[in-house]
Amino acid sequence: MFLQVLMNWRDQQCLRFLWRNEESNRSPDVYVTKVMTFGATCSPSCAQYVKNHNAQRFQDKFPRAVEAIIREHYVDNMLSSVETEDEAIKLAELKANPGEESLSEMGTEKVLGLWWCTAADTFTFKVSSMINVDLLQGYIVPTKMHILSTLMTIYDPHGLLANFLMFLKILFQEIWRSGINWTNPLRANSGRNGKYGYASENGYAAVAYLRFEEDGEVECALVGRSHQLKPTKQFFWTDARNVLCWLNSDHWRYNQFVAIRISEILELTEVNEWNWIPTKLNVADDATKWQKLPDFSPASRWFSVPQFLWEAKEEWPVAVSSFNYTAEEKRPNVLHHSVKRVLFRDSCITETEARTMSSSLYGLSPFLDEEGLLRMKGRIDACEDVDDCMKRPILLPKCHPVTDLIISSVHQHFCHMNHQTTLNQIRSRFYVSQLPSAYKRVRARWQHCKIRQAKPVAPEMSALPPARLKAFCRPFSYVGIDYFGPMHVVVGRRTEKRWGVLITCLTVRAIYLEVAASQPTNAFSPSETSSPGEVPLWR
Incomplete structure (x- = not known):
């Protein structure tokens, strides 16, 4: 179909290719492709447009043919279905070439990868002719390569042969697990024989x-x-x-x-x-x-x-009304109750019990609303500027997964900040006993909050070196030296740089200053710049 569509001469330049006809001693010739190619991404859509455009030119003369070309084609395959044989004969007579076969002469055709027998109106499946006939008849012991090759040659997009292909696919899995090579003949125990237990296996x-x-x-x-x-x-x-x-x-x-x-x-x-x-x-x-x-x-x-x-x-078979509930696939630690039933479920509180003086909720004047939620009566029912949730907040227990989820949602909404605003937002709809402590507990679970509240820990100090602990030795026996500067000094008529040398005794922390002409270590020698006895020798 693509090769029948001629391209515009400007677009032909985009499909250039070189060809030297196996003559490596000369420069290659430059050619262009005049028709659509199978490798171009635009070829399918452009070919469909050309097909439909050409069909619409004959809309008045052949309306049924135009409908078949535009609406009953998949790429270049025509798939039409009619109710009666007369309509099928009329449709078959709409052929483009006079030399095409008639409806009675049509046999098995390939449509979208499937072989369709037009006379019997059935689908057939063929094995590739490249497979050895002796292999199919069982005269040759197959190899793993033969099993895979046979499996891949059977095209069954509708699953009509699923009962057979499933058997062949699982057999190939067992052969693969056996570790046999691709070209070695299969052994008797290469695949599993007999009955397979369950589909889930x-x-x-x-x-x-x-x-x-x-x-x-x-x-x-x-x-x-x-x-x-x-x-x-x-x-x-x-x-x-x-x-x-x-x-x-x-x-x-x-x-x-x-x-x-x-x-x-x-x-x-x-x-x-x-x-x-x-x-x-x-x-x-x-x-x-x-x-x-x-x-x-x-x-x-x-x-x-x-x-x-x-x-x-x-x-038909009678439906089963009772089921045996299995616990093998249950998810651990999951709530199995709705929010309405889960609030204060541990104590199974009712409105009557909550109003008794022995109840911990007695002072909150609890009552059940029309949805079965336990709410608290307030004193602002006459206020018109607030909604009903603020007038009668829902009672929530302090330690409960539903309470933690609500607190986490509001806390995340405020980007883990503005803690007092978060508490006020929760109180506008819910009443949680000891809300600050519950809020602190929920915050401790968020990794973002853990990182923000983390404080740096000072590292442990190491042991002092032996030079710092020489109590009975002369000062400046063990020293630390550091430079500072530079400083500009006048020598004759020029200005030079000098650096100060800070010498610290590691034992008594005494300080001695010297002057160095440069920063290299060998530029400073105490014995040359000091008088005998002024500065002791150091190590």
């Missing part, structure tokens, strides 16, 4: 069927993949009772793997659409649990639809 599969019922007649068909249109009524079956338990409970009670997948299921389906089915009737098990080779005959239950779908709904 190796993979999972699902199969969908479409059921029509009109005027008492029922028709069922295998659906390869999901559709955009939602059916009027949909049903889901599973033989896993624990899955039904997860769907009918709070899925956030479970670990992350289970919770995320259950939430995705509930976003697309309803809980009442899920039903239980015995394992013997579960068709999806044909893709994950094998007792024999997959059945490819049209009469197999994978293609012919489970028997109970052909019957009336009253004859």
Whole structure:
């Protein structure tokens, strides 16, 4: 399709290439591509535009052909569907070239990677002709390379052969784990033989069927993949009772793997659409649990639809009303209650109990509002400038996860600063006993607050060197020397730089000053600049 679209001469310069026809001794020739290429990013969209533009030129003369070209094409493949045979014959007569085959002469064609038998209206699957026939018939022991090559040559985007390809993929996984080389023949125990236990051990599969019922007649068909249109009524079956338990409970009670997948299921389906089915009737098990080779005959239950779908709904498997809740996948340390029931749940306080004199909330005049929340009566009900939450704040316990979450939210809103403002904001809606201490406890958990409140710790002082501890020795036996300056001095008619030398006795901390002409160590010699006996020798 791309090679049939001619490019503008200005755009042809963008697709230059060099060619020297295997003659390395001469300079290469420069060519340009006049038509669209498969490597250009713009080729698909430009080719679609050209196709539709050319079709619209014949809108008045061939309206049905224009509709088929614009709306019933995928790239260069035409996929049309009609209700009657007469419409199909008319559609087949809209051919561009007189030499094309007629509808009766059409055989198997490749459409979007699948082989479609137009006469029988069925999909067929072919194995690449490059694979050895003796290998397919079992005369040659296959290698790991042969298994992967055969698997990758089968293109099944609709999942029609999932019961077979799943078996082949898991078999290849077992061969890979065995550590055998790519070219070595497979051993008898290279892959796992026999029955696979559960789908969760190796993979999972699902199969969908479409059921029509009109005027008492029922028709069922295998659906390869999901559709955009939602059916009027949909049903889901599973033989896993624990899955039904997860769907009918709070899925956030479970670990992350289970919770995320259950939430995705509930976003697309309803809980009442899920039903239980015995394992013997579960068709999806044909893709994950094998007792024999997959059945490819049209009469197999994978293609012919489970028997109970052909019957009336009253004859379908009975749904399970009770579930055995499992604790294996539960998430530890997670609240399983709503906010309404969780406040003061440890003491199970009611409005009557809270009004008794022995209750710690008696002085707050508590009451339950219409939502079942415990609130405190105040004295500002007549004030019109504040909302009801400030007039009757919600009572919260001091040490509770819900209280900590509320405090953390307000504290984060004020960017971990303005602590008194944060407390006032919390008090405008909630009453928390000993709120400052609760706020301090929550702040201590934030790493940002820990860093801001951290104080530098002074390092531990090391032990004094032996020179500092020589008490019975002459002064300046052990000294420290440092320079300062420079200072400008006049020598004759010129000005020179001099540096002061600060000599400190390490024992008695006495100080002696000297003058140096330069900063190198060898430029200062006490024996040359001092008189004998004025400055002792030092080490």
